[in-house]
Amino acid sequence: MSLDLDIGVEVGTFELAVDLHVDPGETLAVLGPNGSGKSTLLRSIAGLIAVDRGRISVDGTVLDDAERSVFVPPDERSVGVVFQDYLLFDHLTALDNVAFGVRARGGSRQLARHTAHLWLGRVGLSDFEDVSPRQLSGGQAQRVALARALAVEPRLLLLDEPLAALDATTRRQVRRELRAHLQAFGGMRLLVTHDAVDAYALADRLAIVDHGRIVQTGTIAEITAHPRSAYVADLVGTNLIMGTVGPDGLATTTGVTVAVVADFVGPAFATIRPQSITLSLHPADTSARNQFTGVVDDIDRTGGRVRVGIDGPLRLTAEVTTAALETLGLRPGDTVWAACKATDIEVSPA
Amino acid sequence: MSTSDRNIERPSAGRRSPTSERLPWPALVLALLAIAFFALPFVGLLWRAPWGTVGDVLSSSSVRTALWLSIRTSLASTALAALFGIPLAWLLARVAFPGRSLVRALTTLSMVLPPVVAGVALFASLGRNGLVGRYLDDWFGLRLPFTTTGVIVAQTFVAMPFLVLTVEAALRQLNPGIEDAARTLGASRWYVFSRVTLPTIRPALAAGAVLAWARALGEFGATITFAGNFPGETQTMPLATYLALETDPDEAIILALALIAVSFTVLVGLRERWLGGLRP
Numbered sequence: 185m186s187l188d189l190d191i192g193v194e195v196g197t198f199e200l201a202v203d204l205h206v207d208p209g210e211t212l213a214v215l216g217p218n219g220s221g222k223s224t225l226l227r228s229i230a231g232l233i234a235v236d237r238g239r240i241s242v243d244g245t246v247l248d249d250a251e252r253s254v255f256v257p258p259d260e261r262s263v264g265v266v267f268q269d270y271l272l273f274d275h276l277t278a279l280d281n282v283a284f285g286v287r288a289r290g291g292s293r294q295l296a297r298h299t300a301h302l303w304l305g306r307v308g309l310s311d312f313e314d315v316s317p318r319q320l321s322g323g324q325a326q327r328v329a330l331a332r333a334l335a336v337e338p339r340l341l342l343l344d345e346p347l348a349a350l351d352a353t354t355r356r357q358v359r360r361e362l363r364a365h366l367q368a369f370g371g372m373r374l375l376v377t378h379d380a381v382d383a384y385a386l387a388d389r390l391a392i393v394d395h396g397r398i399v400q401t402g403t404i405a406e407i408t409a410h411p412r413s414a415y416v417a418d419l420v421g422t423n424l425i426m427g428t429v430g431p432d433g434l435a436t437t438t439g440v441t442v443a444v445v446a447d448f449v450g451p452a453f454a455t456i457r458p459q460s461i462t463l464s465l466h467p468a469d470t471s472a473r474n475q476f477t478g479v480v481d482d483i484d485r486t487g488g489r490v491r492v493g494i495d496g497p498l499r500l501t502a503e504v505t506t507a508a509l510e511t512l513g514l515r516p517g518d519t520v521w522a523a524c525k526a527t528d529i530e531v532s533p534a
Numbered sequence: 535m536s537t538s539d540r541n542i543e544r545p546s547a548g549r550r551s552p553t554s555e556r557l558p559w560p561a562l563v564l565a566l567l568a569i570a571f572f573a574l575p576f577v578g579l580l581w582r583a584p585w586g587t588v589g590d591v592l593s594s595s596s597v598r599t600a601l602w603l604s605i606r607t608s609l610a611s612t613a614l615a616a617l618f619g620i621p622l623a624w625l626l627a628r629v630a631f632p633g634r635s636l637v638r639a640l641t642t643l644s645m646v647l648p649p650v651v652a653g654v655a656l657f658a659s660l661g662r663n664g665l666v667g668r669y670l671d672d673w674f675g676l677r678l679p680f681t682t683t684g685v686i687v688a689q690t691f692v693a694m695p696f697l698v699l700t701v702e703a704a705l706r707q708l709n710p711g712i713e714d715a716a717r718t719l720g721a722s723r724w725y726v727f728s729r730v731t732l733p734t735i736r737p738a739l740a741a742g743a744v745l746a747w748a749r750a751l752g753e754f755g756a757t758i759t760f761a762g763n764f765p766g767e768t769q770t771m772p773l774a775t776y777l778a779l780e781t782d783p784d785e786a787i788i789l790a791l792a793l794i795a796v797s798f799t800v801l802v803g804l805r806e807r808w809l810g811g812l813r814p
Binding site: 227230231232257258259260261263264265267269271272273274275276284285288289332333336 | 709711712714715716717718719720721722725729730733734736
């Protein structure tokens with residue numbers, strides 16, 4: 185019982201060739217830059233384009249199989265999609281947008297309206313039933329789009345850059361709400377995004393794509409700790425710290441307090457780019473408000489850069505140049521001090 | 535709030551914003567002349583109108599017959615233009631097939647053709663001895679020339695392109711993602727077309743239908759050539775007006791005013807309700 189696919193799709197000169205699966209109750213984030221084939225992947229799963237090679241199956245039912253010429257049209261797939269720009273129907277009210285799927289699948293008008301009423305309530309938009317999509321804010325439109333997709337109870341929910349169309353302020357709030365909605369939805373979730381923070385906030389597992397290929401898959405912890413290429417390191421090779429923001433800063437579960445700049449309190453996750461961490465052999469006299477000590481346990485050279493793993497109360501990865509590493513003369517087992525400015529730490533509510 | 539703040543928020547009436555920029559005066563003069571050119575004929579009609587006999591002429595049975603025939607046939611033509619024109623527009627907008635631009639040119643040719651030529655062409659093809667017309671008569675007993683049905687055929691022939699072009703343009707501008715979204719929600723192709731595509735392009739559809747209707751209502755050349763001029767059968771308002779001009783110019787003017795009134799009422803009535811969406 186899962187989504188399984190191993191497909192090849194050609195779009196002009198671009199070729200997408202991916203192999204992945206999503207388990208029930210799991211959110212997989214496909215992370216990659218624009219133009220890496222994420223939307224093509226989504227469109228194939230939704231049935232909006234046919235694959236050229238391979239097959240897609242959901243819960244053992246084949247949706248698309250190029251070799252055996254099986255193709256289930258989009259309206260017969262149990263796949264819901266939340267599109268990047270939501271694509272709400274402007275000629276219908278918010279309620280009728282959400283009711284659309286039930287009606288299209290032959291449900292009575294009464295059932296459709298009842299279901300839509302229920303779903304708009306679930307996404308907190310009961311007061312907006314008669315409002316035209318054009319009058320909704322970005323965050324509200326996204327919730328209507330989510331309710332519309334979920335109202336037909338799909339087995340699989342696809343989200344295309346769900347937060348990309350929002351401004352920075354609403355984005356954080358919508359991200360948190362979306363996470364709650366995704367967890368409440370029991371089926372499989374697959375989202376594509378170019379934003380690593382969105383992926384950390386929403387997904388259980390990551391698949392990193394580049395030029396139409398999956399270059400690494402794994403849990404967020406696995407990938408952030410051990411990016412297998414400089415490309416993945418740049419994209420996600422970051423320090424991820426979970427904790428709670430309080431008056432003194434971000435308190436981690438291991439009892440470390442990290443100085444951060446946050447305008448909220450409560451559960452949060454923080455990211456520190458390895459490039460923002462400076463290393464020294466002794467406690468440094470620095471303006472950086474964070475300084476942690478630890479033991480070097482990993483030195484990983486990629487190109488002219490070196491990723492240094494530091495094990496201590498806070499597990500950190502720092503990225504320095506080969507020259508800097510040689511000046512410090514670092515070796516595994518050495519004790520080192522890692523410093524980081526509070527302003528270099530990005531904090532998001534969890 | 536200080537006075538200076540208020541000035542910043544609301545430009546004073548004297549300040550010109552880019553949108554209210556005045557035209558250079560030669561262009562303005564030409565534009566005003568253009569307006570006068572359109573207004574003058576109406577003023578002339580109103581000035582020449584024999585107001586004393588308006589009631590008598592309009593209540594005469596021959597005028598009412600012509601007006602009623604015009605309304606019936608123009609509405610029927612508009613309905614036919616929509617029935618066939620919308621699928622045609624969809625085909626031209628969405629399906630890339632070889633010779634598409636040729637087909638587009640062919641189906642909109644009657645827009646630029648002199649209507650009399652259109653009438654002759656219809657006669658040669660659908661007339662009693664025409665290419666197809668002879669079989670219509672032999673097999674179905676259907677005679678188009680010199681019948682009310684022929685009037686509708688002639689009007690549809692010249693009016694449909696207006697609807698096709700308007701609807702095709704709207705379909706091209708429509709975000710196909712909207713239709714994709716509907717498909718993923720479980721809508722069949724037909725359901726998407728009727729419940730999403732058509733409602734979304736409704737303003738263009740209404741505009742196209744009004745243009746086609748207006749063209750059908752005013753149709754003269756193709757009608758008189760193909761369908762003739764029989765009162766009650768094929769004599770529509772434009773034909774009646776033209777003929778009246780020969781015998782009784784005053785009656786022609788009243789008929790012309792009646793046609794203008796009908797067109798104007800429909801245009802103004804539809805504008806707010808249906809065409810509102812066309813404006814930005």
